[in-house]
Amino acid sequence: MPAPTDQTPAMTTGDLFADHDDGQPQRLAEAAVLLRGHALAFIDELLPAIAGIESRSPFRHMITRGGHTMSVALTNCGALGWCTDQRGYRYTPADPLSGLPWPAMPPAFTRLARDSAAQAGFPGFLPDACLINRYLPGARMGLHQDRNERDFSAPIVSVSLGMSATFLFGGLKRTDKAARLPLFHGDVVVWGGPDRLRHHGILPLKGPPHPLLGAQRINLTFRKAG
Numbered sequence: 034m035p036a037p038t039d040q041t042p043a044m045t046t047g048d049l050f051a052d053h054d055d056g057q058p059q060r061l062a063e064a065a066v067l068l069r070g071h072a073l074a075f076i077d078e079l080l081p082a083i084a085g086i087e088s089r090s091p092f093r094h095m096i097t098r099g100g101h102t103m104s105v106a107l108t109n110c111g112a113l114g115w116c117t118d119q120r121g122y123r124y125t126p127a128d129p130l131s132g133l134p135w136p137a138m139p140p141a142f143t144r145l146a147r148d149s150a151a152q153a154g155f156p157g158f159l160p161d162a163c164l165i166n167r168y169l170p171g172a173r174m175g176l177h178q179d180r181n182e183r184d185f186s187a188p189i190v191s192v193s194l195g196m197s198a199t200f201l202f203g204g205l206k207r208t209d210k211a212a213r214l215p216l217f218h219g220d221v222v223v224w225g226g227p228d229r230l231r232h233h234g235i236l237p238l239k240g241p242p243h244p245l246l247g248a249q250r251i252n253l254t255f256r257k258a259g
Contacts, residue, residue, distance in 0.1 A: 058152060061202060061212070064188075064226030066153035071145075072192045073219035078141035079194065083165065083251060086110045086136045090128045092167050098122065104172040111138040113162040113258045115181065122181050124162060124258045138163055145221075146190045146255035153223035155188040160255035168198065168250040174235040176203055176211060179256065187257035188225025194218055194253070195246035196238060203232035218243055 059067040072079065092106035098121045109115060113124040114135040127134055142163055150158035166174070179189055193200075193216040200222065203211035211232065216222070224231060235252075242248040 061214070061222070062224070062228045062231070064154070065202070065222070065224035065228045065231070067214070068149055068152055068221040068223065069217070070219040071149055071152065071221040072194065075141050075145045076194075076219065078139070079145070079192075079253075080246075082139035082141055085139070086165065089133075089136045090114075090131070092165075093130065104168075105174055106167045106169075106172075108165050109163060110136045110142065110165065111160065111162045115162065115164045115258070124181060142253065142255070145192065145253075149190045149192075149221045149223055150188050150225075153188065153190075153225075155223065155225050158187055158190070158255075158257070160187075160190070160257055162256045162258040164254045164256070166252040166254070168196070168235065168238045168252070170196075170238050170248055172235075173237040176201055176207055176232040176234040178230050178232055179254075180230060182256055182258045185225075185229045188223050188229065190253075190255040191222045192253040192255075193220045193222075194251040195243040196248065196250040197240055197243075198238055198250050199236040201232075201234040201236065203234075205230055205232075207232050218245070 061067055086108060090108045092108050094102050094106050095117045096102055096119060097117050098119055100119055113126055116123055116125050116129060146160045147158055195218060198216050200214040200216045201211040202214055203209050238250055
């Protein structure tokens with residue numbers, strides 16, 4: 034993945050994110066919304082579900098098409114799972130480690146994704162893929178677009194659990210300036226429509242461990258891939 038940039042946005046980050054504890058959806062762009070703490074209502078179901086997925090399809094560090102090992106470990110659930118190797122980025126119906134189908138998407142995952150999308154103005158969202166990324170301290174995700182899906186009519190729903198992280202939310206071109214957004218345990222970001230192909234990423238993870246999840250951040254990214 035490309036490395037993050039150090040640029041700050043033309044829009045005023047402080048104006049966008051100052052009232053992050055008021056519980057109200059915060060609009061980041063025309064069709065992009067931050068839902069502070071929205072996943073917390075699902076947390077008692079999410080964590081056991083993640084453990085069950087990991088027991089069947091363990092986290093692993095994949096190789097990018099450029100030959101680099103990703104610092105983020107990943108697994109998937111749902112009908113399709115995102116993969117990468119030196120042949121490129123793609124979705125597969127089976128876990129390449131086992132040859133078996135990816136674990137089914139847990140009902141709590143589907144409810145959270147649908148509810149978050151509806152709150153952000155995208156009713157009827159039904160994801161068929163959930164990429165689960167595990168960040169340890171120092172892990173990062175460079176600026177990139179989610180463009181391996183068959184079409185871009187459905188939104189992306191991204192859930193942050195565990196350690197706080199700095200989310201980069203850029204523009205449609207990689208050279209556009211990227212806003213820096215602090216994400217906390219339970220936060221959900223949804224973007225779609227004209228913002229669907231915005232570049233985004235995560236700066237290297239740092240800071241204190243989370244009281245519940247320890248020294249890690251788990252990210253759930255829901256997509257309609259097929």
